[in-house]
Amino acid sequence: DGGITQSPKYLFRKEGQNVTLSCEQNLNHDAMYWYRQDPGQGLRLIYYSQIVNDFQKGDIAEGYSVSREKKESFPLTVTSAQKNPTAFYLCASTDLDRGDFYGYTFGSGTRLTVV
Amino acid sequence: GEDVEQSLFLSVREGDSSVINCTYTDSSSTYLYWYKQEPGAGLQLLTYIFSNMDMKQDQRLTVLLNKKDKHLSLRIADTQTGDSAIYFCALGGGFKTIFGAGTRLFVKA
Numbered sequence: 639d640g641g642i643t644q645s646p647k648y649l650f651r652k653e654g655q656n657v658t659l660s661c662e663q664n665l666n667h668d669a670m671y672w673y674r675q676d677p678g679q680g681l682r683l684i685y686y687s688q689i690v691n692d693f694q695k696g697d698i699a700e701g702y703s704v705s706r707e708k709k710e711s712f713p714l715t716v717t718s719a720q721k722n723p724t725a726f727y728l729c730a731s732t733d734l735d736r737g738d739f740y741g742y743t744f745g746s747g748t749r750l751t752v753v
Numbered sequence: 754g755e756d757v758e759q760s761l762f763l764s765v766r767e768g769d770s771s772v773i774n775c776t777y778t779d780s781s782s783t784y785l786y787w788y789k790q791e792p793g794a795g796l797q798l799l800t801y802i803f804s805n806m807d808m809k810q811d812q813r814l815t816v817l818l819n820k821k822d823k824h825l826s827l828r829i830a831d832t833q834t835g836d837s838a839i840y841f842c843a844l845g846g847g848f849k850t851i852f853g854a855g856t857r858l859f860v861k862a
Contacts, residue, residue: 642795644795669847669848671848678761678854678855679854680757680841680851680852680853680854680855681796681841681852683848683850686847686848688847688848694848696848728795728796730795730796732846732847734847739784739801739846741784741786741798741801741846742788742796742798742850743798744788744795744796744797745795746793746794746795747793747794747795749793
């Protein structure tokens with residue numbers, strides 16, 4: 639079955655450490671996104687990519703970096719510059735060929751905790 | 754900018770109807786969405802409505818859109834314990850999507 643796979647499910651980061659969250663999709667979707675979810679808040683966009691080798695900053699890109707070397711993969715690195723990284727991270731994709739309909743398919747998320 | 758507001762909690766008894774409400778400020782979105790999030794999981798697209806529609810029904814789900822009042826609602830008929838989750842209202846599409854904070858639905862047996 640097609641879908642989005644995020645790994646790991648849980649991740650612990652020490653102070654000053656960079657960590658990378660994996661996101662892989664086999665839906666043949668062009669666009670991929672990273673969101674951050676904090677309790678009681680809506681999802682906030684970190685980065686998005688609509689085509690291979692191109693990506694754009696979202697609303698809260700500071701302290702994060704991404705790459706899009708393959709259509710299927712959109713990894714997110716949380717750098718030491720992100721001072722409050724503890725959150726639930728969600729990867730999503732959309733099919734840009736479906737005209738105006740941009741409903742997301744989401745992965746199951748990665749919970750990152752600073753220890 | 755766009756603002757999407759939802760109440761944070763709703764509690765209903767099993768078998769009753771649930772109504773989750775959402776208000777928004779920007780009326781230019783073509784699509785309006787409802788997503789469901791179960792504990793520890795990602796969001797799942799439940800249903801969506803075009804901005805030129807007033808109502809959409811999909812089995813137990815009914816979406817009502819009042820464009821004049823900028824109000825969107827999701828009604829779940831015959832609510833079951835498996836419906837316990839967080840429900841997000843969202844407007845726009847793609848990278849322009851704006852999410853509400855989510856309504857946590859508690860279903861009491």
